[in-house]
Amino acid sequence: MEDKRLKIGLEYFQKKGWTPFPFQIQAWQDFLDGKSGLLNAPTGSGKTFALWFPALLEYIENHPDTWQKPQNNGIQLIWVTPLRALAQDLQKAMQEVCEVIGLPWQVAVRNGDTDPKTRSAMKRRPPECLITTPETLHILISQKDHKELFQSLSAVVVDEWHELVGNKRGVQVQLALEYMQSINPNRFKRWAVSATIGNLSQAAQTLLGSNLPVHIVKAKVEKEIIIHSVFPEEIEKYPWSGHLGIKLMDQVIEIIEGGRSVLLFTNTRSQTEIWYQKILEARPDWAGWIAMHHGSLDTSVRSWVENALHEGILKLVVCTSSLDLGVDFRPVDRVIQVGSPKGVSRFVQRAGRAGHQPGLPSEIYFVPTNSLELIEVAALRSAIEQEEMESQFTPELPYDVLIQFLVTLAVGDGFDPKVIFPIVKKTSSFTKLSDQEIQWVMDFITKGGASLGSYEDFLKVVEDEDGKYRVKNKKIAMKHRLSMGTIVSDVALKVKFKNGTYLGTVEEYFISKLKTGDRFFFAGRNLELLQVKGLDVFVKVTEKKNSNVVSWMGARMSLSSMLSHKIREIFREYNQGIIRSEEVRKVLPILDLQSKLSIVPDENTFLIESLQSRDGYHLFFYPFEGRMMHELMSALIAYRISQSFPVSLNMAMNDYGFEILSDVPISAEEILEEDIFSLKNIEDDILHCVNESEMSRRKFREIASIAGLVFQGYPGKPTSFKHIQANSSLLFQVFEQYDPDNLLLKQAREEALNQQMEQEMFIQAMKKLNRLEIVVKHPTQFTPFSFPIMVDRLSRTNISSESVEDKVAKILAQMEMD
């Protein structure tokens, strides 16, 4: 590249007193050469400069005589961020750069928060740089005159690609990119910025589609991560099971005292609530200095907390992953993680939230909530040292997203199938789309498919005189625009005081379990339920103590397979007498007990424990594949057992293994002879289990929403959860009966099976189990491995009126007898 083209950029850095990193220069050069690619760089490394600058420089090069004069040449650059909260900071930074180099660009933010006036002003005079979200990008595509808007575009940059690549929002980005490229094939470049993930080049391929070569620019900004484990004083007395970790409160208080500004991450919103309250009880003098942050708190509260953190006013914020991403909090100097982070990437992400000076390591304090979690830290450390991160796979053939996209085009300018499907097939997610599937999708949006033909609402798209497919019905068009996007959430009720003070939201599901007068803990207060009126829940503060903490219906986090494998490695080393870390040394008494009562399985052993208690006959299996995998595995095994032995079975699971409980004896040796782990008929058997389970219905509800079959309601007036559930289960039944080949049904089954388990992982895992040496043990009491699984079942089955404490007490009494 000629020095001339770099000069302006370098001058800017000089003015700032910075030296550009090599990766920044490389990205500039690649961009100006017309390449597309993926930039692998951590937050705070100057990644944004790497891709802003070349866009500016290119513009200057193309407008040599007029670049310093205000003009209206249309949008040059679109910057996509998955998080609205990042937009303002980006805008400010970019505008500042333009000022310094004397380029009169307009930089504007366009997303759901943008007010109508600004929106229409933007239409009259498009900004040169547009900062937006994946969803708004599709909103723009749904507008009639969008082609002009994208005509002048020279590049799209997708920020935080690692957050998008593995989900349907990422599929939307792929479709939008490929579509925009088709409008403007010559100049268009696409770039993304991503943190490190396991399959970086695959992520790049997903971004670039099938006809661009994979190209990755790596920022060699290495950051050391130091993990401090918080050890219980006596591991023998620390719980084998549990998830709260509150027993380590005194040590946590010390850590907070030692920092200036601290983030404490928990895994759940209720954990956040509890820790916040307990810390305040322990240190009432910190009132006003500590705050809480999670997804169910009001946005105004959340942004107040974010600002206060940014300005360094707060001592401590207790939070969930709602603070994983977002604005930089430079004043934060300590990060605490309570409980297993479940994955390497998440842990690294959180450690990095401590804004140190460049070059200094990130430090994170880990607070185990049960003894075995200390082993997970050892596993995390080893994964980080070896730079092994989880992989992200883009969904394959998500028909719901395709249907939504086609209707979006039909709402806008209309589309020609002969033109649009070749474009769709260039995306990684739809490369394998067949002609039959295309025909099915077209039938579905025009004729309602095989079963919905007599309902107007499902005949969305019609062929126009010019051969283009359009949405003619204005109401359908409006409803479609209202429900774009791939995030499906449950209906949230607003929690308020009588005087109208708004506290936050809870899910309909939770409130439906409560009656008037019931108490629960929420937003840091003890509350009593007064009345539910429409979408409002009225409450008052109560003095009476209570233990009912609001629980939200959330996805169940599962240990990543990366971590599970690391844990097995550590067990093998234990069996060989190798102890590499302080954490494992600490847990030795428990591992020793496990080996005494049973064994500690390594990578070559598949342990099954069989024992009897008052509850019945227990079989514990330990595949170490994470909760998600065990959920399906236990269903499969139970199904196969029930084929040969007509018994009623109960299942429970955690990240390490699963339990099958029966009230009549089942011999492990006997069922093993029945080949319960065999790969024969496995696909049919899995299908049977998935169909029987709630899993595919749950998935179908989401799919039906994304495909636009179930209307979520108008803004501020959502349809109730029950209603949506009723509608989608009706559709589910209709399709099952009259349209069994419906691709959305097929998708629901496949998603239930695959999405959360990483592709084909399940069959892989079953294959692996078949290679292992099965060891059946008959311990005389619950082992350190089986106890937590048993407790998990107790807290889940509410059939008995006995409290969990009573049950555990009984079990303990029995154990003493034995």
Place this chain on the structure above:
DNA sequence: GACCTGCTGCGGGATG
């Protein structure tokens, strides 16, 4: 003697 889990993200526009 051991215990009560379950995240995050987004979102109308044509017409008077």
